[in-house]
Amino acid sequence: MFFNLLALFFKTSRLFVAISAVSIFFGCTTSPHVSHIGDVDSDGYYESLTPLGKKGYFLKQLAPNVYFFSTGTYNNLFVATQEGVVITDPIKGKGDLLKKAIGEITNQPIRFMIYSHSHIDHIGDAHLFASDNVQIVAQVETGKALKKYKDKNRPVPHINFGTNYSLSIGGITLELIYPGEGHDKGNSIIHIPSRKIVMYVDTVTPKSVPFKNFAYTKDIYNQMKSIEKVLKLDFDVYVAGHLHRPGLKKEMREVFSYYRASQKASVEALKRVSFIDVRAKSKTKDIERLFGEYLDTVAEECYRILKPK
Ligand SMILES: [Zn+2]
Incomplete structure (x- = not known):
C-alpha cells in the first residue's frame, strides 16, 4: 500500500x-x-491521579518475590529473595522512598540494579543505591549513553548486555531483552516468565495515548515491532514506568491499537x-x-x- x-x-x-x-x-x-x-x-481516555497518602508511595505485591512500587506518576518493580534484592529504575528524587518500601518487605541487601534505559527521570537516584556490592545491569547502548553523560547520579553499568541477558537470584530469573531502538536507544524489556510479569517503560502506559511524538520515538516502526514482541511474551501484568498502578496485558493491547489506528x-x-x-x-x-x-x-x-x- x-x-x-x-x-x-x-x-x-x-x-x-x-x-x-x-x-x-x-x-x-x-x-x-x-x-x-x-x-x-x-x-x-486517561486515569486520574490517586492521592498517595502519608507514606508518599504505593507498594503492592504482584507475585511471590515481586513488588510494584509507585510514586503516583512514576513506577518500577523490585524482586526480593533470600539471596538479595534486585531493583529496577531508581526514580529521580524518590530513592529514599524506594528504600523505605524495600525495608517494608526485606532486610536483604540490594545485589543488582537494572536500568530500563538511560533517562534521568527514571534512574536519576541510582547513586543512592550504588556500592561495590551492587552490580548495575543495562543494555550496551544505555551504558554508552551514560559514559557520555558523565552524570555522577547515574553510575555506568557493570554488566552491559547486547540483545539478551538472564539474571538469576534466589530461585527467580529475570530475562532482559533488547528489542532495538524505539523510545531511546537501549530501552529494554524486563520479563519474569515464572511470575508472568513484564516491565516495559515509557511506550505503553495503561489508559494513556503515547507521550508527545510517540514518546519521542527514535524509530516508530521498530517501536511498534517491539510492542508486538512484548505482547508475544507470556505475562498477565506489566509495569510501564508511569501510573499509580500496573497494567494488564489487555491494556497494553488497547494502547497498541492506538498506534495501529x-x-x-x-x-x-x-x-x-x-x-x-x-x-x-x-x-x-x-x-x-x-x-x-x-x-x-x-x-x-x-x-x-x-x-x-
Ligand atoms: Zn524515557
Missing part, C-alpha cells in the same frame, strides 16, 4: 514524493500546532492532504516553514480521523 501511494504521488510531483517518503506514517507523530491544543476536547490515519491523512494545496494557501516562501505547515495540516487531519465520532 505504501508503494502504491508513493507511485501515485510520484506522478504528481517529484518534490512531493521526496517529502511524502519521509513523512509517511509520521503524520500522526507530528503534533499539531500548539495553538490548537486548547481546542482539543478530552475523550476521557494512528498508522492507518497517517496513511489516510497523507492521501487527503495535498502539499500543492497547502503551498497554494501558504504565505511563506521559506520551504522549511512550508514543510512545517504541511506537516501540521497532516497532523490535524490525523486528529480528525482518530477523534471518536
Whole structure:
C-alpha cells in the first residue's frame, strides 16, 4: 500500500514524493500546532491521579518475590529473595522512598540494579543505591549513553548486555531483552516468565495515548515491532514506568491499537492532504516553514480521523 501511494504521488510531483517518503506514517507523530491544543476536547481516555497518602508511595505485591512500587506518576518493580534484592529504575528524587518500601518487605541487601534505559527521570537516584556490592545491569547502548553523560547520579553499568541477558537470584530469573531502538536507544524489556510479569517503560502506559511524538520515538516502526514482541511474551501484568498502578496485558493491547489506528490515519491523512494545496494557501516562501505547515495540516487531519465520532 505504501508503494502504491508513493507511485501515485510520484506522478504528481517529484518534490512531493521526496517529502511524502519521509513523512509517511509520521503524520500522526507530528503534533499539531500548539495553538490548537486548547481546542482539543478530552475523550476521557486517561486515569486520574490517586492521592498517595502519608507514606508518599504505593507498594503492592504482584507475585511471590515481586513488588510494584509507585510514586503516583512514576513506577518500577523490585524482586526480593533470600539471596538479595534486585531493583529496577531508581526514580529521580524518590530513592529514599524506594528504600523505605524495600525495608517494608526485606532486610536483604540490594545485589543488582537494572536500568530500563538511560533517562534521568527514571534512574536519576541510582547513586543512592550504588556500592561495590551492587552490580548495575543495562543494555550496551544505555551504558554508552551514560559514559557520555558523565552524570555522577547515574553510575555506568557493570554488566552491559547486547540483545539478551538472564539474571538469576534466589530461585527467580529475570530475562532482559533488547528489542532495538524505539523510545531511546537501549530501552529494554524486563520479563519474569515464572511470575508472568513484564516491565516495559515509557511506550505503553495503561489508559494513556503515547507521550508527545510517540514518546519521542527514535524509530516508530521498530517501536511498534517491539510492542508486538512484548505482547508475544507470556505475562498477565506489566509495569510501564508511569501510573499509580500496573497494567494488564489487555491494556497494553488497547494502547497498541492506538498506534495501529494512528498508522492507518497517517496513511489516510497523507492521501487527503495535498502539499500543492497547502503551498497554494501558504504565505511563506521559506520551504522549511512550508514543510512545517504541511506537516501540521497532516497532523490535524490525523486528529480528525482518530477523534471518536
Ligand atoms: Zn524515557
